[in-house]
Amino acid sequence: MDLVFFAQDCINGVLMGLIYGLVALGLTLIFGVLKVINFAHGSFIMVGMYVSYWAVTLTGLHPYLALGIIVPAMFLFGYWIQNLLIRPIFIAERDVREPITVIVVTTGMWYVLDNLALLVFGPDYRALSPNPLKGQMLNFGEIFISVPKLYGAAAAVATAGLLFWFLQKTRMGRAIRATSLDRDAASLMGINQWKIFNIAMGIGTAVAGVAGAVLTPFYNVYPTVGIPFDVKSFVIVVLGGLGSIWGALVGGVIIGLVESIGPIFMTSTWTEAIVYGLFLLVLFVKPSGLFGQKHDW
Amino acid sequence: MKRIQLLALSLAMSLMLTSLAFAGPTVKIGNILPLSGPSASVGQQGKQAREMAIEEINAAGGIKSLGGAKIEMLYADSKSDPNVGVTAAERFINTEKVNVITGAWNSGVTYPSTAVAERYGVPYIVPVSVRDTITERGFKNVFRIAAKDSWWARDQFTFLKDMEKETGEKLSTVAFVYENGDWGTGFVTQWKKLVENSGYKVVLDEPYPSTATDLTPVVNKIRRARPDVLMLVSNAADAILLTNTLADYKVSPKVIIGSGGGHADPTFISGCGENARYVFDIVEWETDVNKAGAKEVNEAYKKRYGSNLTGEAVDAYLAMYVLADALERAGSLDPAAIRKALSKTDYTSGRGMIATYDSVQFDATGQNKNAAMSVVQINDIGKGLERITVWPKPARRAGYTPVFPMPKK
Structure with missing residues (x-):
């Protein structure tokens, strides 16, 4: 009996962990390429969730089919933000590779986006409707597997795989990696670094949109929904290694398992302490994270 | 010249009218409420419910044992600030010479302002403030209607x-x-x-x-x-x-x-x-509560203020009727007499009894022991x-x- 519950918690931990990984993926990508620490990441997730919510509510599409609307919309949103808000700072601080001012700007974006959502959508907790995945469970005796989370975990792996292939194999992906290694050298090779930045930010935001679409079928949407995910994303990204795609997924799964299995042995408030303890431990022992590059480029 | 005469005449007449209207004694009630600041909305609900109740009581002939005395309401905005609440209580007692104080919703304001009333021996009715200790200090002049935390x-x-x-x-x-x-x-x-x-x-x-x-x-x-x-x-x-x-x-x-x-x-x-x-x-309260008169009171409230009664409003409304009942039995404006009448309260029916519980009876600490x-x-x-x-x-x-x-x- 106990083993059944253990298995149950493990399955939930892995599924939820992969989804956490997907949530953190946009953050790690934006850091990896732009060297921008995006404090507004949670708000991007929130925007992604509202975009998914409205895309599904207005069209009546299946939430995963609505990705066809969500991904381009979020890509444009990220592209526009980079072009209008972050690029001027890169231009102003041309000699600095990681302009600190950007942190202030992304923090500002976080507040503006969250409060804008509050102003426009109100403080209500919205549930997706129509929601064909709502409450769907696979049932194996005593073991329940949540279908929306299963879909979400699959989407996480697929997104990570696609992103990996894109960065490794396509011409644009190579240009993005070149820019992330050395902006000036890339520019000398004829790469338009501003365009690459815009695109990289667009992709990172689009991934946040995918995360939003994955979350809405089993999570309510409200203006500050990004905050708990924001904190979690930072822990995951540091754990897995800043800029590493697979690191984000592995970091996510570790957190998911701690959160899920931990409560068997203690009250669930303590699992948070373990998560943050792990975070500190990684910073002390292996600051580059599990899959991060040891040396700065 | 003629115009000034006319003006003087009308002034004199209006003065006469006012003095006629206030012929009997009036009962002054000082109300401390958070009318602005973070708790303003509950404060306003409490004020509205009080005003409606007092208008009804006055319209029905006021306090008959006091020769049809009308109740006059005074309000002080506590801004949810304990210091402002204490000053308001002092002012009500010393300057305005009120007979009874009610308030103050925020437990933080009620707690020190009831201490002021206790010191001067002025009855203080607390419709709703949840902190347990408000009625657990051995005070004789504090009466709480609603349930505690x-x-x-x-x-x-x-x-x-x-x-x-x-x-x-x-x-x-x-x-x-x-x-x-x-x-x-x-x-x-x-x-x-x-x-x-x-x-x-x-x-x-x-x-x-x-x-x-x-x-x-x-x-x-x-x-x-x-x-x-x-x-x-x-x-x-x-x-x-x-x-x-x-x-x-x-x-x-x-x-x-x-x-x-x-x-x-x-x-x-x-x-x-x-x-x-x-x-x-x-x-605390839900609009569908099955109590005689609850629906009518809610309708009247909604007609006046555009929203349903809330738990806070119901407690405030009930508190005014409990107070009127005590004044009726006291038959005097002497604080000790009002206090004594309040402590003997057994309010079971009447327009104010729309709370979910059956009656208002205060125990030795001044807490309504039937509140639930x-x-x-x-x-x-x-x-x-x-x-x-x-x-x-x-x-x-x-x-x-x-x-x-x-x-x-």
Whole structure:
């Protein structure tokens, strides 16, 4: 009996962990390429969730089919933000590779986006409707597997795989990696670094949109929904290694398992302490994270 | 010249009229309320309910034993600030010479301002301020109408016991699951005290962070513990997430009861849909309460102010009638006489008695010993999911039978 519950918690931990990984993926990508620490990441997730919510509510599409609307919309949103808000700072601080001012700007974006959502959508907790995945469970005796989370975990792996292939194999992906290694050298090779930045930010935001679409079928949407995910994303990204795609997924799964299995042995408030303890431990022992590059480029 | 004469004449006439209208003695009531600042909306509700009650009392002939004395209301804005509240109490007593003070909603304001009234021996009626200690200082002039903080937890257990008796369903195990903030942990301290003498066995005591992104692990623990009763203290987002996850995993204890907060949030029902069905929640007052006159008073209030009565408004409204009743019996404006009449209050019927409990009687500490919360059940009886008053039984919505225990999923 106990083993059944253990298995149950493990399955939930892995599924939820992969989804956490997907949530953190946009953050790690934006850091990896732009060297921008995006404090507004949670708000991007929130925007992604509202975009998914409205895309599904207005069209009546299946939430995963609505990705066809969500991904381009979020890509444009990220592209526009980079072009209008972050690029001027890169231009102003041309000699600095990681302009600190950007942190202030992304923090500002976080507040503006969250409060804008509050102003426009109100403080209500919205549930997706129509929601064909709502409450769907696979049932194996005593073991329940949540279908929306299963879909979400699959989407996480697929997104990570696609992103990996894109960065490794396509011409644009190579240009993005070149820019992330050395902006000036890339520019000398004829790469338009501003365009690459815009695109990289667009992709990172689009991934946040995918995360939003994955979350809405089993999570309510409200203006500050990004905050708990924001904190979690930072822990995951540091754990897995800043800029590493697979690191984000592995970091996510570790957190998911701690959160899920931990409560068997203690009250669930303590699992948070373990998560943050792990975070500190990684910073002390292996600051580059599990899959991060040891040396700065 | 003529115009000045006319003016003087009309002035004299109007003066005469006013003095005629105030021929009998007037009773002055000083009200301290948060009319601005963070608690302004409840403060306004309290003011509106008071004004409506006093207008009704005055229109019905005022206080007859005082020769038809009219009640005059004075208001002071506490801004939810204890210091402002204390100054207001001093001013009411020394400058305005009020006969009675009422207030002050914020426990933080009520606590020191009642001490001022006690010092001068002026009766102070507290319609609603929940902090327990307000009536636990041996004061003689403080009278509280509404239930105190610890009675929320007390009434959850009383409700369970009453329902066991009513339905014959036996409950033996309880699980406490609560947000790990001040509010949740404070509530659970009360539960733990109460559960000792209740005969229930605690099978799970689980705090969780309110910002949790996944409550499946908590739900799995509840599944494992198999409690008969699941008692919850939750904020809005977690109440919805928990209820939905419980339904996903087909966890169905016999009873799920919330503690207001997230379960009382209007978005709880829309966020959970069918999953919220049969959940119980504890509350001060609900518009469907089955009390004589409640509907009429609510209609009158809604017509005047455009919104339904709230728990705060009901307590304030009731407080004015209790006060008028005491003044009637006192037959004097002497503070000691009013105090004595208040302490002998036994207000069981009348237009003001629209609270869920049966009567107002003050114990030696000045607390209304009959005050109680009420319990609602979320159910759909043909008009969509709604909150239906089920307990105390006399206040239950007419024709409704609570679903107890809730059906297995």
